[in-house]
Amino acid sequence: MMSMKCKYALKALVQLAKYQGKGYLQTKTISKGENIPKKFLEQILLQLKYARITGSKQGNGGGYYLAKKPKDISVADVYRLFDGAIAPVPCISLNFYEKCDDCSSEKTCTIRHELIKIREGARVIMSKTTIQSFLDSKKK
Numbered sequence: 001m002m003s004m005k006c007k008y009a010l011k012a013l014v015q016l017a018k019y020q021g022k023g024y025l026q027t028k029t030i031s032k033g034e035n036i037p038k039k040f041l042e043q044i045l046l047q048l049k050y051a052r053i054t055g056s057k058q059g060n061g062g063g064y065y066l067a068k069k070p071k072d073i074s075v076a077d078v079y080r081l082f083d084g085a086i087a088p089v090p091c092i093s094l095n096f097y098e099k100c101d102d103c104s105s106e107k108t109c110t111i112r113h114e115l116i117k118i119r120e121g122a123r124v125i126m127s128k129t130t131i132q133s134f135l136d137s138k139k140k
Contacts, residue, residue: 006082008036009044010075014134016054017070024056024063044082051081070135076126086126087119094123 011034019025027045031038045064048054055067066073079086080095090098091106092115103109 002079003083005040005044006079008034008041009048009078009082010131010134011036012041012044012064013048013053013066013070013073013078013131016064016066017131017135020066020070024061024065026063030064047081048078051077053077053081066131070131073131074127075129076123079126086123088115092116092119094119 012030015030015033016025027038027042030036030045031041036044045054045056049056049064049067052067053073054064056062056064076086085093085096087093087096089100089112090096091100091103091109092112099106100109103112106112
């Protein structure tokens, strides 16, 4: 399940994308518009900044902006940043692999191959879904 932190990050990124090219968006504006606690949002935006997904300008008239184009920010990128692996079990994760303690052999595991299919389906959809996708779906 997606964490609230990840969900709020997506909401904030959509707001920033809507405002792209118009200057900087202040944290309080995003917070009020998306009903996200301001302190929590500040932590999220800082994490996005460290990941070079957003940028910021301090001072009067400052705020946050997207450091990338909305079409270049995937849900998979944001999910991995806040929630880690897309895989349902660690032994099939592409980026966060860990051997399962309860398996004697990955080759003979009775559930691994089907879970890989599930991971791949989710990964493909999450990789293809971008912040731009959210903007485009609002227009329909």
